[in-house]
Amino acid sequence: MRALVSVSNKEGIVPFVQQLVDLGVEVISTGGTKKVLQDNGVKVIGISEVTGFPEILDGRVKTLHPMIHGGLLAMRDNESHQAQLAEHGITPIDLVVVNLYPFKETISKADSTFEDAIENIDIGGPTMLRAAAKNHKDVAVLVDPSDYEGVISELKESGKVEVATRRRLAAKVFRHTAAYDAMISNYLTEAVEEKHPESLTVTFEKKQDLRYGENPHQKAAFYQAPLASEFSIASAEQLHGKELSYNNINDADAALQIVKEFKDPAVVAVKHMNPCGVGTGATTVEAYRRAYEADPVSIFGGIIAFNTEVDKETAELLHELFLEIVIAPSFSEDALAVLKQKKNIRLLLVDMNGAGVMQSRMVSVRGGLLVQDEDQFGLEDATVTIPTKREPTEQEWADLKLAWKVVKHVKSNAIVLAKEGQTVGVGAGQMNRVGAAKIAIEQAGEKAVGSALGSDAFFPMNDTVEAAAKAGVTAIIQPGGSIKDEDSIKKADEYGITMVFTGMRHFKH
Numbered sequence: 293m294r295a296l297v298s299v300s301n302k303e304g305i306v307p308f309v310q311q312l313v314d315l316g317v318e319v320i321s322t323g324g325t326k327k328v329l330q331d332n333g334v335k336v337i338g339i340s341e342v343t344g345f346p347e348i349l350d351g352r353v354k355t356l357h358p359m360i361h362g363g364l365l366a367m368r369d370n371e372s373h374q375a376q377l378a379e380h381g382i383t384p385i386d387l388v389v390v391n392l393y394p395f396k397e398t399i400s401k402a403d404s405t406f407e408d409a410i411e412n413i414d415i416g417g418p419t420m421l422r423a424a425a426k427n428h429k430d431v432a433v434l435v436d437p438s439d440y441e442g443v444i445s446e447l448k449e450s451g452k453v454e455v456a457t458r459r460r461l462a463a464k465v466f467r468h469t470a471a472y473d474a475m476i477s478n479y480l481t482e483a484v485e486e487k488h489p490e491s492l493t494v495t496f497e498k499k500q501d502l503r504y505g506e507n508p509h510q511k512a513a514f515y516q517a518p519l520a521s522e523f524s525i526a527s528a529e530q531l532h533g534k535e536l537s538y539n540n541i542n543d544a545d546a547a548l549q550i551v552k553e554f555k556d557p558a559v560v561a562v563k564h565m566n567p568c569g570v571g572t573g574a575t576t577v578e579a580y581r582r583a584y585e586a587d588p589v590s591i592f593g594g595i596i597a598f599n600t601e602v603d604k605e606t607a608e609l610l611h612e613l614f615l616e617i618v619i620a621p622s623f624s625e626d627a628l629a630v631l632k633q634k635k636n637i638r639l640l641l642v643d644m645n646g647a648g649v650m651q652s653r654m655v656s657v658r659g660g661l662l663v664q665d666e667d668q669f670g671l672e673d674a675t676v677t678i679p680t681k682r683e684p685t686e687q688e689w690a691d692l693k694l695a696w697k698v699v700k701h702v703k704s705n706a707i708v709l710a711k712e713g714q715t716v717g718v719g720a721g722q723m724n725r726v727g728a729a730k731i732a733i734e735q736a737g738e739k740a741v742g743s744a745l746g747s748d749a750f751f752p753m754n755d756t757v758e759a760a761a762k763a764g765v766t767a768i769i770q771p772g773g774s775i776k777d778e779d780s781i782k783k784a785d786e787y788g789i790t791m792v793f794t795g796m797r798h799f800k801h
């Protein structure tokens with residue numbers, strides 16, 4: 293039996309190859325791998341002895357040779373193949389152990405250059421892996437050190453690697469090379485700033501199996517992008533509590549999107565992917581109190597995201613509630629001690645830096661995938677006009693800004709009422725706009741008086757202005773652009789309401 297070993301990641305390679313040699317396997321190896329093995333007393337044959345050719349072009353060509361690929365691709369039960377091997381003096385290779393140049397690790401380094409990335413595109417390695425995987429009927433192929441042990445056990449037991457194992461390893465290899473190439477193609481596509489190319493080569497790595505999906509009868513898993521931003525639920529560090537569920541991950545992602553809207557201390561409570569309470573304040577505890585008081589009923593069982601450190605005082609208030617998850621950039625030691633008293637609460641640490649990096653968002657539909665930029669656009673990107681007679685006061689501006697930041701993240705049709713650093717009413721996911729307004733107004737009750745109303749899209753009729761006015765709303769922010777805008781403006785003026793047009797809508801379905 294002959295094996296070819298050529299690995300960049302040399303973890304576990306010495307004991308593994310030593311065991312192969314002990315089992316009577318003849319091992320061929322490339323430069324660096326050969327050196328490590330020989331330095332550790334493992335007997336190996338250099339690749340050049342087999343190819344009769346030196347490794348050239350700084351290692352760009354070392355295994356790319358018919359003496360190697362003939363040995364990998366020849367079918368053992370094909371007489372013609374065997375005759376050709378004999379004619380050219382090629383020895384079959386039965387086991388391939390290869391892992392690739394560290395492309396991902398290279399491009400992850402802050403100081404890596406384009407040239408570093410190009411040099412770390414492995415050519416010979418994938419070629420061997422693919423050849424061996426194609427010919428898995430006769431060849432076993434290992435790309436992952438965690439498979440070394442299983443193969444040694446099979447060799448010890450039966451002197452061969454079982455067919456089922458060879459097939460499983462071959463499938464793994466093609467997944468691996470496809471993911472490797474996806475990373476390279478994405479890197480180069482980004483480098484030439486091509487936005488939505490003719491084919492999309494995405495790759496994700498499994499982070500965890502989930503107990504179930506949205507419902508217990510749905511199987512599910514969580515995959516993360518190979519270069520996931522630090523500011524993401526995929527990169528969160530769990531400090532405490534039960535494993536995250538499918539719904540937890542979705543909700544936590546929604547909470548993070550909202551909290552990143554704010555520079556000052558802000559707290560966001562999320563239920564079923566909609567914010568039920570958002571509070572801002574001079575301190576963390578003040579922001580939390582406002583988020584809680586925004587809707588003390590819905591917050592029960594919620595997901596809470598902070599953009600500041602959670603301190604002891606805030607932790608004690610959180611401790612009074614049943615909460616699924618608390619997310620923050622940091623927790624003080626004494627806050628952690630308080631929160632950890634509850635066994636099941638999940639505490640997540642998320643690096644809030646890099647929050648502004650634009651990401652693509654994808655949602656699957658049956659038979660396809662929709663891809664779009666994240667909606668990272670705020671009031672600073674909008675063309676703000678004030679069509680009403682009255683302009684907002686300073687306090688109204690503050691409330692309008694809060695309503696606008698939050699309504700963007702509420703399922704459409706969405707209406708948010710905000711007042712003095714707090715959302716006071718959230719109407720989410722309604723099939724007509726005035727319906728969303730009525731829900732938000734009802735929830736706000738007395739607090740609707742003097743509040744600001746944000747609407748994710750324009751008013752098709754003046755009925756929302758009418759409902760808002762009757763509830764005591766004094767300021768409105770909405771995109772404008774309806775053919776019936778004039779009706780809404782007139783109605784606002786009639787009630788002395790100030791109205792801001794943004795020219796930019798924020799649908800969220």
Ligand SMILES: NC(=O)c1ncn([C@@H]2O[C@H](COP(=O)(O)O)[C@@H](O)[C@H]2O)c1NC=O
Pocket residue numbers: 298299300301321322323324325326351352353354355356390391392393413414415416417418
């Ligand atoms: N060009 C070739 O013929 C070639 N053959 C094998 N490699 C890679 O060289 C690496 C091992 O090199 P070394 O044994 O010299 O440390 C492996 O990651 C392997 O995938 C090659 N390098 C890249 O393309």
